[in-house]
Amino acid sequence: MEAPKPDTSHVPTILGQSVVEVVYARSKQLRCVISIGMDGIYRVRTDFWDTSDWDIVGEAFWSEQHSGILVDTLEHAKCLCLEHMHELMSEE
Numbered sequence: 240m241e242a243p244k245p246d247t248s249h250v251p252t253i254l255g256q257s258v259v260e261v262v263y264a265r266s267k268q269l270r271c272v273i274s275i276g277m278d279g280i281y282r283v284r285t286d287f288w289d290t291s292d293w294d295i296v297g298e299a300f301w302s303e304q305h306s307g308i309l310v311d312t313l314e315h316a317k318c319l320c321l322e323h324m325h326e327l328m329s330e331e
Contacts, residue, residue, distance in 0.1 A: 240297075244267065245267040245268060246301070251301065253272070253274050255277060257274060258273070258274045259274060259275050260273045260313075266328075269288070269328065270285065275313075281309070281313060282309055285305045285323055285327060287301070287302055287304045288302075
């Protein structure tokens, strides 16, 4: 059986933060999650659609690839999100 396509309906939950926006790469295999903490700081992380265990356990899921970009505005977070996704896609 073929691995499922990425689940774009899944919105991650991040302890102590609210997800503001989820941006997907054109392929939908990579996504960028922008969240904001109670401190007013935006956080940017990237996830990839992980199908590496599909043949063994029949599960596919979003796996965190990079975390740790902190910025002060949503506009800056979106810009960094797009830049980071572009960098990751060019490495493939």
